[in-house]
Amino acid sequence: MMISKVRGTFGMKSATLVAPENPLDARVTASVDVASLDTKDDGRDGHLRSADFFDAETFPTMEFVSTGARVESGDFFIDGDLTIRGTTKPVSFEFEFGGFGQDPYGNYKAGASATTTINREDFGLTWNTALETGGVLVGKDITINLDLQGALQQD
Numbered sequence: 001m002m003i004s005k006v007r008g009t010f011g012m013k014s015a016t017l018v019a020p021e022n023p024l025d026a027r028v029t030a031s032v033d034v035a036s037l038d039t040k041d042d043g044r045d046g047h048l049r050s051a052d053f054f055d056a057e058t059f060p061t062m063e064f065v066s067t068g069a070r071v072e073s074g075d076f077f078i079d080g081d082l083t084i085r086g087t088t089k090p091v092s093f094e095f096e097f098g099g100f101g102q103d104p105y106g107n108y109k110a111g112a113s114a115t116t117t118i119n120r121e122d123f124g125l126t127w128n129t130a131l132e133t134g135g136v137l138v139g140k141d142i143t144i145n146l147d148l149q150g151a152l153q154q155d
Contacts, residue, residue, distance in 0.1 A: 006044070011036030013061055017150055019110070028066040028078055035060060052127040059085045069095075078114065084123035091116050093146070108152040117143045 015030040034056040037045055049056040066080035067090070075094055082091045098111035120126075120142045128136045 006039055008037055008039035008045075008048075010034065010038075010062070015148075015150070017110075017148075023076070024069045024071070026066070026069050026078065028064065028080065030064045032062040033060065034062060053125050055085055064091075082118070082123075085125065087123045089118070089122050091118060093144075110150055110152070112146075112148045114146040114148065115143065117141055 010032040013031040013033045016028070018027040020026065034054045035049060037048055037054070037056075039045055039048070048054055051058070054062075063083040064080050066078050068079045070077050070079065076097070077092045078095050079090065079092045081088050093114035093116045095112060095114045098113065100108065100110050102108050119140050120138075121140055128138050130136055
């Protein structure tokens, strides 16, 4: 909302990170289940899943496919194509590596976080309504925060 932030989560459908020795050669693909959207408000969630916004019935997933990685002013970025509601646009995630470690079950894991901000209207998410007090109900900027953990798999 324009007067407050609304936070929500999506369930991951699938994700793959190929992490070669040179981090700039890393590759990422990810798919998110749109119907899993949860903002802790059933009415809002239903509206967001509807054709007014994500149209989860027609477009059941959001996809990300990396196109490259770079370091800029000491910060690491993963660039790629984000597809929402059938529209694909380039985005850059600022990536922060958390580290590696072995869990109590012997699995070798890595953790990271990433963030980007997009204009929802660039992806066809244009529904809005005017407020009596002026302005509109839904802002244009959406911040995407990813908290990631993965287990090492070797071929």
